Amino acid sequence: MCLKTIISLFLFTCTTNTIAQDKSNIAAKFQLDKDLLLVHYDCKTDVDDLHSAAAFVTMLSKPKYLDLNYFAVGGTYGMQNGLYVPPNSLFDLAFGKRWVDAHNAYDKALKTVTLLSVKALSLNGNIWIAEGGQSDFTFDIIKTLRKAIPNLDTKRIHVIQHSDWNEEVTTPEKLDFIKSAATYHKIPDGNSTQNGTPGFRSEEVFPWAKNIKDKHLAKVWELAIQLGNQYNGLENRYLNKAIEKGGLDFSDFAEVCWILGLEKLEDTKAYFEFIAEKD
Template sequence: MKQTCIFIFLTLSAFCFSWANKPEKEKRFNAEKDLLVMQFDCKTDVDDIHSAAAFKTLLSCPDFSAINYFAVAGTYGIQEGLYVPPNELFQQAFRDNWIDAHTNRPKAIVKMKNITLECLQNGGNVWIAEAGQSDFSAALIKAIQNDAPEINTSERIHIVQHSDWNEKVTSANSLAYVKANSNYHKIPDGNAVGNGTPGFRTPGYNDWQTKVKDTDLINLWELAVEIGLKYNGKNGRYNNEAVASGGLDFSDLCEVCWILGLQEMKDTDEFFNTFGR
C-alpha cells in the first residue's frame, strides 16, 4: 500500500509539474492573472452535475488549486425541458465561488460583470467554458461593454464551446453576438474519445469509487451520482444513457482541459488516475 501511495503521489506531481512548465502559448490560460468561469445550463441533461464534480476534482490538484475561478448555474438558452437543481452540489463544491442564474438571472449578470471587470481591469483575460449555451455570455459581454467600452472583449474574453447541440439551442442573436464580440473557440466534442479533446462520457463507469482518495471529493462524487440518477430522464428530462447505465458523463469538462492545456488527456479513466489522488 505504501508503494502504491508513493507511485500515485509521484505520478500526480510529475503531471502537475509538466503542466506548470509548458510554454505559455500552449497553456493558453495565465494562472497568475486570468479568470476561469464555468457556466452550466443544468437543463435538461444531468451531465452538468457530473461536470461540476469533475471541475472541483481538477481544481483540487495542487497545481490548479490557486486558479481564480467562478461557476454559474442556470445559464441555459432557448431549449425546452425541466431544470436539474444543482444547488446542493454547487454549494458543497464551490462554496462562495458560484452564483445561481436560474433563480435571478439579472442579479447573476451584475455579479459576473463585476467579477470579470475586476480581472480585466487588472490586466487578466477571462476564459468561459460553456457547459451549456451562450445566451448568458452574450448578456454578460453586453454589460461589460456598457460599463467599460474601452475593453476589447473580442481579444480579452475567450469563450470555449464543444457541442453542436448547445449552439443550436442558443438563440441565433446571442450566438452571433458572442462570435462577433469574444474570442470564440469551437473545439471537438467531449463526448467522444480520440478527436483532439478528452472523452469524458463513459457508460457503466464506476471505478472512481476506488480511485478517488480524498474524503471531500468522495462525498462530492457520491452526491453527484445520486442527483444524476434522481433526475436523469425524469418528467421529460433528457435521458442520458451513460448515466442510466451507472456510468459518468462530465463531457463539458473537455473545455476546461483545452483552456488549461490538458487536451491530450484521453478519457474518464485517465482523469481519475491523474486527479483521484
C-alpha cells in the same frame, strides 16, 4: 447604486487600468497568475452538468490549481424546452460561495460575474468561459461589460464551446454576436474520444472511488451521482443513456481541459489516473 457606477468606482481605485488592451497582447492560453475562468452550467435538461461540476472541483485539489481564479454559474441555458435540473445542493457543497444561481436570481448572477470580470480585466487578465451549455448568459455578460466600459476590447473574452446542440439552442442572434465580439473557440465534442479533446462520457461502470481519497471530494461525487440518477429522464428531462447504465458523463469538463492544456486526458480512465497521481 447602478452597476456602471460600481464599476467606475472600482476602476478608479485600481493602480493600473488595462481594460483597453492591444490585440497583440491577448494571451493564446490561460494564464494561471491573472486570468479568470468562468464555468457555466445550463443544467437543462441533461444531468451531465452535475458530473462535470464534480470533475472540475476535484481537479482544483491538484496543487497546481489550488489558486486558480474561477467562478461557477448555474442556469446558463438558452432556448431549449424541458425542465431544469436543480444543482444547488451539489454546487453549494462543491463550490461554496464561488458560484451563483442564474436560474433563480439572474440579475444578481449577471452583476456578480460582471464585477469579477472587471476585476480580472483591470489587473491585465483575460476571461475564459467554459460554456457547459448555451451562450445566452455570456451574451449578457459581454453586453453589460461593453455598456459599462466603452473602450473594452471584448476579444479578451474567450468563449469555449464543444457541442453542436448547445449552439443550436442558443438564441441565434446572440450566438452570432458572441462569435463576432469575443474570441470564440469551437472544440471537438467532449462526448467522444480520439477527436483531439478528451471524451468524458462512458457507459461503463467506473470505480471512481478508488481514485478519490479526499473525503469531501468523495461526498461531492456521491451527491453528483445521486442527483444525476434522481433527475435523469425525470418528467421528460433528457435521458442520458450513459448515466442510465451506471456510467459517468462529465463531457462539459473537456472545455476546461482544453483551456488549461490538459488535452492529454483522453478519457474517463485517464482523468481519474491524473487525479490520483502524486504531484
